[in-house]
Amino acid sequence: MKIAVLIKQTPDTAELPKVSADEVRTGDVKAAMVINPWDEFAAEEAVRLDERFGAETVAITLGGPEATDALKHALAMGVAGAKRIDDSQLPDGDIWLTATLLAAAVQAEGEVDLVLTGKQSVDENSGSVHVGVAQKLGYPLLTNVVEIQEVEGGQVRAVRLVDGARETVQVPLPAVISVGKEINEPRYPSFMGIRKASRAQIPTLTPEELGVAVPDSHVRWDRIRKPEERKTQVQIFDGATVEEKAAKLVDALLAEKVI
Numbered sequence: 001m002k003i004a005v006l007i008k009q010t011p012d013t014a015e016l017p018k019v020s021a022d023e024v025r026t027g028d029v030k031a032a033m034v035i036n037p038w039d040e041f042a043a044e045e046a047v048r049l050d051e052r053f054g055a056e057t058v059a060i061t062l063g064g065p066e067a068t069d070a071l072k073h074a075l076a077m078g079v080a081g082a083k084r085i086d087d088s089q090l091p092d093g094d095i096w097l098t099a100t101l102l103a104a105a106v107q108a109e110g111e112v113d114l115v116l117t118g119k120q121s122v123d124e125n126s127g128s129v130h131v132g133v134a135q136k137l138g139y140p141l142l143t144n145v146v147e148i149q150e151v152e153g154g155q156v157r158a159v160r161l162v163d164g165a166r167e168t169v170q171v172p173l174p175a176v177i178s179v180g181k182e183i184n185e186p187r188y189p190s191f192m193g194i195r196k197a198s199r200a201q202i203p204t205l206t207p208e209e210l211g212v213a214v215p216d217s218h219v220r221w222d223r224i225r226k227p228e229e230r231k232t233q234v235q236i237f238d239g240a241t242v243e244e245k246a247a248k249l250v251d252a253l254l255a256e257k258v259i
């Protein structure tokens with residue numbers, strides 16, 4: 001079995017609030033960059049499927065040279081190989097452009113049985129790249145998967161989390177699966193894994209090498225701005241009894257015309 005796992009590099013969530021609209025506009029984000037946390041679950045699942053069923057695993061990213069660090073994190077976790085599609089010469093992309101290039105890189109790997117992705121990225125957050133990848137490849141798509149039960153006889157059986165319930169579904173391989181955080185507990189890379197990953201040479205692919213004409217973006221982002229900061233104020237009401245405190249709270253809410 002061959003598994004491709006799609007890995008995006010994103011700002012460290014602790015630094016996300018500091019990212020300015022200008023940095024997003026220019027793409028020159030100053031925050032510390034890490035593997036997209038959702039993609040750690042996908043990388044972990046690829047390694048676990050290898051341990052359970054035996055699989056050749058490869059991590060693929062679309063990003064600049066610095067995105068190799070995210071790939072190296074996946075390698076250190078135990079994913080066997082990695083490829084980076086270079087985006088430095090690309091225009092501002094949209095979901096369709098991203099999906100087109102990632103799907104082409106998956107196809108270039110030959111017979112891939114499973115494409116694993118995170119549920120969403122923590123920065124641009126559209127939760128839709130895997131939909132485009134599945135469409136481009138013509139593979140069935142299972143989203144928000146929280147358990148992969150069996151891969152056998154050319155089929156994969158998995159459990160999806162849906163509103164208030166879990167559903168078990170089966171689709172023929174090859175397939176695209178986006179995973180939720182309930183699927184596993186990503187391992188910390190081992191010291192040996194980190195050493196091995198740090199020495200790895202990661203091949204870079206260009207759209208030309210993938211034989212892809214870069215599609216025009218259908219979407220332009222004209223205005224990027226942060227929402228106004230919300231002004232809040234905290235007031236604590238003293239009182240000898242709960243009734244007294246509640247009465248003061250009711251008076252304040254009435255004065256503010258909240259009730």
Ligand SMILES: Cc1cc2nc3c(=O)[nH]c(=O)nc-3n(C[C@H](O)[C@H](O)[C@H](O)COP(=O)(O)OP(=O)(O)OC[C@H]3O[C@@H](n4cnc5c(N)ncnc54)[C@H](O)[C@@H]3O)c2cc1C
Nearest residue numbers: 006007062094095098117118120121124125126127128129
């Ligand atoms: C402010 C702003 C607004 C935008 N608005 C739109 C819009 O309305 N429509 C539109 O089409 N585009 C829009 N874009 C562009 C869009 O965000 C990008 O094209 C991006 O590729 C969408 O991916 P995402 O990060 O939301 O990924 P998601 O769809 O949230 O990611 C899902 C999974 O796909 C995989 N994945 C995603 N990106 C990569 C990658 N680069 N390499 C490897 N794996 C990856 C990961 O496994 C990830 O967990 C906008 C961008 C910005 C900055």
